[in-house]
Amino acid sequence: MTSKLLPNGLLDLLPDVAEKEADNIHNLMLYFKSFGYSRVKPPLIEFEDTLLQGLGEAIAPHMFRVMDPKSQKMMGLRADITPQIARIAATRYERDDYPLRFSYAGDVLHVKGSQLDPTRQFTQVGCELIGDDSIAADIETIMLSLNALTEIGFKDITLDITLPALLRSIFMDKMDGALLKALENKNKEQIKALGGDYSDLLLALLSMSGDTDHDIEILQGLSVPAEAQIELDRLQSVVKGVQDELKKSKISVSLTIDPTQHSFFNYHRGVSFSLYISGVREVIGRGGRYDFDTDQGTASAIGFSIYMNALRNI
Amino acid sequence: MTQKLILALPKGRILDQVMPILERCDIQPEDAFFNDKDRGLRFTTNHAHLDIIRVRAFDVATFVAFGAAQLGIVGSDVIEEFRYEELFSPLSLGIGKCRLSVAMKSNDPEKKNPKSWSHINIATKYPNLTRKHFANKGIQAECIKLSGAMEIAPNLDLCRHIVDLVESGSTLKANGLEEIETILDVSSYLVVNKTASKVMQSDIDGWIERFRSALR
Numbered sequence: 001m002t003s004k005l006l007p008n009g010l011l012d013l014l015p016d017v018a019e020k021e022a023d024n025i026h027n028l029m030l031y032f033k034s035f036g037y038s039r040v041k042p043p044l045i046e047f048e049d050t051l052l053q054g055l056g057e058a059i060a061p062h063m064f065r066v067m068d069p070k071s072q073k074m075m076g077l078r079a080d081i082t083p084q085i086a087r088i089a090a091t092r093y094e095r096d097d098y099p100l101r102f103s104y105a106g107d108v109l110h111v112k113g114s115q116l117d118p119t120r121q122f123t124q125v126g127c128e129l130i131g132d133d134s135i136a137a138d139i140e141t142i143m144l145s146l147n148a149l150t151e152i153g154f155k156d157i158t159l160d161i162t163l164p165a166l167l168r169s170i171f172m173d174k175m176d177g178a179l180l181k182a183l184e185n186k187n188k189e190q191i192k193a194l195g196g197d198y199s200d201l202l203l204a205l206l207s208m209s210g211d212t213d214h215d216i217e218i219l220q221g222l223s224v225p226a227e228a229q230i231e232l233d234r235l236q237s238v239v240k241g242v243q244d245e246l247k248k249s250k251i252s253v254s255l256t257i258d259p260t261q262h263s264f265f266n267y268h269r270g271v272s273f274s275l276y277i278s279g280v281r282e283v284i285g286r287g288g289r290y291d292f293d294t295d296q297g298t299a300s301a302i303g304f305s306i307y308m309n310a311l312r313n314i
Numbered sequence: 315m316t317q318k319l320i321l322a323l324p325k326g327r328i329l330d331q332v333m334p335i336l337e338r339c340d341i342q343p344e345d346a347f348f349n350d351k352d353r354g355l356r357f358t359t360n361h362a363h364l365d366i367i368r369v370r371a372f373d374v375a376t377f378v379a380f381g382a383a384q385l386g387i388v389g390s391d392v393i394e395e396f397r398y399e400e401l402f403s404p405l406s407l408g409i410g411k412c413r414l415s416v417a418m419k420s421n422d423p424e425k426k427n428p429k430s431w432s433h434i435n436i437a438t439k440y441p442n443l444t445r446k447h448f449a450n451k452g453i454q455a456e457c458i459k460l461s462g463a464m465e466i467a468p469n470l471d472l473c474r475h476i477v478d479l480v481e482s483g484s485t486l487k488a489n490g491l492e493e494i495e496t497i498l499d500v501s502s503y504l505v506v507n508k509t510a511s512k513v514m515q516s517d518i519d520g521w522i523e524r525f526r527s528a529l530r
Contacts, residue, residue, distance in 0.1 A: 115398055116380055158513045186404040188526075210515040256515050276513050278317070281381035283509070 098131025128303030
């Protein structure tokens with residue numbers, strides 16, 4: 001029997017699940033298309049150094065590598081699709097063509113599963129809005145992800161908006177490891193003890209309640225260094241914009257704000273977000289703003305991926 | 315609709331210290347919880363939306379990390395051993411204080427010269443913390459995973475070192491062992507599942523604040 005064993009973290013999807021997933025992907029792609037997002041399809045495997053350039057750097061530890069017998073160079077199996085989309089935008093298009101709206105659906109591989117989930121192959125479906133750094137683009141992308149999930153029948157969505165670069169722009173890499181850990185644990189007593197002059201600010205950032213109006217009021221009352229203030233103003237504008245859109249639409253979404261969240265994809269720079277649905281114990285999608293290099297300078301983009309694996313067992 | 319929350323409590327040593335805190339939080343488990351003969355593992359409370367499960371201390375972190383329980387009470391030894399990304403610990407409860415220490419036989423000649431250890435065998439319940447502690451000193455620690463009664467291992471030449479929780483040190487002494495160094499000061503924390511803290515933010519925040527006020 002052992003010869004029929006699949007490697008750890010890989011599985012066959014059988015008819016019910018496979019068909020449902022294919023239908024969901026099909027409907028998502030149609031929905032994205034109706035909003036002007038055109039489908040692109042990068043290859044599964046590329047030269048390692050191309051995949052790891054720029055955005056790809058963050059995923060290096062997760063990437064499977066093989067040797068290309070033809071060129072004798074190392075190749076990598078993609079561990080994330082977004083960096084490939086950024087490469088397409090940077091190399092196949094001129095800046096005059098921007099903004100670009102791309103969608104994609106495909107699988108990625110990771111060398112290792114996580115502590116809780118051994119899965120190593122993931123199906124990502126997503127969109128990227130490239131070359132538009134406006135607040136309207138942030139709101140469009142967030143709303144598109146929420147509406148798309150609603151379109152394929154998911155309810156009780158929680159949208160968690162974060163600002164991964166905020167702490168960096170307040171502390172400028174001077175943040176002490178123990179304080180960062182206290183912040184990750186949301187341990188108010190430790191933050192008071194370790195935070196010094198920043199205690200009040202950090203505690204205010206932690207006091208987001210899930211009541212959007214209340215949370216915005218707290219954010220408005222904060223005083224932070226100029227660079228961080230730009231981030232914070234942007235966050236407020238995006239949250240208000242999303243709140244207005246949600247009021248107009250019929251979908252019910254709980255909106256939480258977590259300005260102390262600081263990691264996940266290392267490439268996210270501006271407003272970022274995670275999606276949850278009631279009854280699923282893992283994140284079902286993530287997105288955010290990032291910068292990437294083109295021959296004509298840095299470009300800004302925002303996008304999101306929906307993790308189809310997380311939606312399988314509902 | 316309010317979803318049901320589950321609070322995971324550790325069996326044994328810490329539970330007695332947890333009960334007064336629960337009382338101050340006005341959490342009263344059903345009678346079966348206090349009946350040692352009852353075989354049930356899940357218990358209702360005076361709150362319709364809160365149930366309690368009683369599991370091994372090591373398993374509290376796992377239940378909460380997987381989201382099978384949304385809240386839990388567990389020692390920092392277990393939190394640091396697993397370092398689950400899906401779990402955070404917002405509140406120190408000031409109970410269950412002890413330390414995770416390295417111990418050897420009192421009469422072990424190697425004891426006096428830790429610098430000479432380059433490759434050692436250690437019996438422990440905490441292989442991750444142990445390996446990390448020794449790796450930082452450039453020592454390759456081969457962990458022999460035991461689930462209890464660690465103190466007997468050096469006497470039977472299973473290994474020379476053990477890493478275990480030390481409260482008063484009397485168990486070590488009774489087995490002819492001596493504490494060499496502390497790896498971690500341990501106390502108990504309230505732990506919370508990250509996803510639950512987003513999806514059920516107001517409920518979860520409410521319970522955290524209730525525990526916080528119970529400590530004042």
